Amino acid sequence: MWHTVYIVHYVEHMPLSPDIIETLRLELRRGALILAVLGALRTEKYGYTLRAELAEQGVEIDEGALYPMLRRLETQGLLTSEWREDAKRQKRFYRLSADGASALSQLTEAWRAMNRAIDGILKEGR
Amino acid sequence: MNPVTRYVKEVEKNLSGMRRIQTSAKIYKVLSIKVDGLEAKLGREPTDAEMEALLAEFGAPADVAASYSAMGAPMHDLVERYLAAVRRRLPEKQAKDIAAELRDGIAGKIEAKEEALGHAASADDVAAILKEFGHPVVVASRYSGRDYLIGPNLYPWFWDAQRVGVGLVFALVMVITAVKALKSERAMAMVITGIGGAIEAAIWMFGVITVVFIVMERTRTDVRIARGWNPKALPQDHIRKPRPLFDTLFALAFDTIFILWWIKVVDFPNDIPGRGNSMELHFAEAWASMHTPILALALLMAAVHVSDIVHPAWSRLRSAVSILGHVGGIAVLWVLGRSGPLVSVTAATEESTRAAELAGSINAVFGYSLAIVGLFWAIGIGVEVWRQVKAMRPTSPHAGVAA
Numbered sequence: 001m002w003h004t005v006y007i008v009h010y011v012e013h014m015p016l017s018p019d020i021i022e023t024l025r026l027e028l029r030r031g032a033l034i035l036a037v038l039g040a041l042r043t044e045k046y047g048y049t050l051r052a053e054l055a056e057q058g059v060e061i062d063e064g065a066l067y068p069m070l071r072r073l074e075t076q077g078l079l080t081s082e083w084r085e086d087a088k089r090q091k092r093f094y095r096l097s098a099d100g101a102s103a104l105s106q107l108t109e110a111w112r113a114m115n116r117a118i119d120g121i122l123k124e125g126r
Numbered sequence: 127m128n129p130v131t132r133y134v135k136e137v138e139k140n141l142s143g144m145r146r147i148q149t150s151a152k153i154y155k156v157l158s159i160k161v162d163g164l165e166a167k168l169g170r171e172p173t174d175a176e177m178e179a180l181l182a183e184f185g186a187p188a189d190v191a192a193s194y195s196a197m198g199a200p201m202h203d204l205v206e207r208y209l210a211a212v213r214r215r216l217p218e219k220q221a222k223d224i225a226a227e228l229r230d231g232i233a234g235k236i237e238a239k240e241e242a243l244g245h246a247a248s249a250d251d252v253a254a255i256l257k258e259f260g261h262p263v264v265v266a267s268r269y270s271g272r273d274y275l276i277g278p279n280l281y282p283w284f285w286d287a288q289r290v291g292v293g294l295v296f297a298l299v300m301v302i303t304a305v306k307a308l309k310s311e312r313a314m315a316m317v318i319t320g321i322g323g324a325i326e327a328a329i330w331m332f333g334v335i336t337v338v339f340i341v342m343e344r345t346r347t348d349v350r351i352a353r354g355w356n357p358k359a360l361p362q363d364h365i366r367k368p369r370p371l372f373d374t375l376f377a378l379a380f381d382t383i384f385i386l387w388w389i390k391v392v393d394f395p396n397d398i399p400g401r402g403n404s405m406e407l408h409f410a411e412a413w414a415s416m417h418t419p420i421l422a423l424a425l426l427m428a429a430v431h432v433s434d435i436v437h438p439a440w441s442r443l444r445s446a447v448s449i450l451g452h453v454g455g456i457a458v459l460w461v462l463g464r465s466g467p468l469v470s471v472t473a474a475t476e477e478s479t480r481a482a483e484l485a486g487s488i489n490a491v492f493g494y495s496l497a498i499v500g501l502f503w504a505i506g507i508g509v510e511v512w513r514q515v516k517a518m519r520p521t522s523p524h525a526g527v528a529a
Contacts, residue, residue, distance in 0.1 A: 063232075064268060068268035071220075071227075
C-alpha cells in the first residue's frame, strides 16, 4: 500500500519536463504563425523585413520555416510575389492576394471567436 | 560629392571581379552606420574635417578593399556551398527560384550582422548565420510539404500489418523448415538454415510492407481507411478478447504439420522407442474410413486460424464454424470409439504376445486421451453456444464503466 501511496505522491509532484512545455508551446503557435504572416503581408514585404517585423511584434519565426511557408501560401493562392531589385539586390516581395485577404478575414474571425471561448474557459478555471 | 561617397569610389577602384558592386555597397552601408553614430554622439552633423578623420580611422581605401575582398571570398563560398546543399534536395523545377530566395534571406541576415558588428562579417559569423538558418536537409525537406514517409494516420495500421505480415511469413518458413527437417537426416543443420531463412524472409516482408505503406501515404489512402470503418465491426471484448497472434500462428503451424502428415507428405517413424526396429505402431483399420472427414476438419480448422490472423476478434460466424468443427470432431471420435482398437502393434513372431499386450495398453491410453479431447470439445461447444446467446443480448452503453 505504501508503495502505491509513494507512486501517487511522486506522480502528483513530478516536475514538468521543459521539453513537454516546449512541445506544447510549439503546437500552440503553429497555426497562429500563418495568421501572423497573412496579417503582416497586408502591406508588401520581402522575407527578411517580414521576419524582422514579426519579431518586433513578438512573433519569432525561423527563416528555415518562414520561406517554405511563404511559398506554400503562395501555392495555395493566398499570397502573390514578385522579384524586384532593392538596395542593389534582387529580392522577392510578397503581399496578400484577394483570396488571401478573404482567408485572413475569415481566419481572424475564427481566431477571435476561439480567443473569446478559451478566455472564458480559463477564467472559469480560476 | 560627400566624403563617404568619394571614399567608397576610391575603394571600388581597388576592387575587382563580379562582387565589386556588392562589396562597395557593403562598405558604404558600414560607413553610413559609423557616420550616424558620430552624428548621434556629437548631436549635430559632423564637419568635413570630422568626416575625414573618421574615414582615416577606417583605413586607407586600398587596404580596406584588400581586407573586404579577402573576407568576402570565403563568406561567398560558404553561402554558395550551403545553397548548393539545399538545392540538391529540391525539386528541379523550383530549385533555382528557392535558392535565389534563400540567398536573399541569408544576405539580409549577413547585412544585419554587419550593421551590428560595424564591420564585414567573417567566415565564422557567416557559418553561425547558416547554422541558425537550419541544416540543408531540414530546410529542403520543408519545401517538399511532407515531413514523413508514413504519417501518423497510417502509422497504427502500418504496425498492425507488420505484426501480421512478418509473423505470418516467419511462421510459414519455420513450418516448411520443420517439415524438411523431419524428412532430412541432417535435421539440426536444416533447422539452423531454416531460422536464417525465416529471419531473411521476415526482413523482406518488413521492407515490402513499408514500401506499400509509403505508396499508400503518397496516394492519401490513410484518409480512405480512416473514413471507411464501422463502429459496429469493433471487437466484442465482453464476449471474448481477440486471439493473440502468437497463439494463432502456433495453432496454424500445428494444423499444417498435421495435414501434411495426414496426407502422407511427411512421414514420422513408426518404431516404438526403446525397441529398436523390432516393433512398429500402426493405425487400426477404423481410421481408414475416417480419413476424409478428419482431413476436412483439419482443413476447416486451418482456414479458421488463417482468418483469425486477419480478424482475431470473436464473431458469430467464427463461433458457428468452431461449434461445427467441434461437433464434427466429436462425431469422428464417436465413430472411432465404437470401431474397436485404434492402433495395432506389429512385431516379429517371437514377440507377438508382448506386442499384443503393448497394443492393449496403448489402445487404452489412446482411448482415454481421445475421450478427454472429446470432453474438452464438448465444453468448447457449450462455451461458444453461451457466447452466441450473450451476443444476442443488447449491451448497455455504460457497460464497463465503474459505478
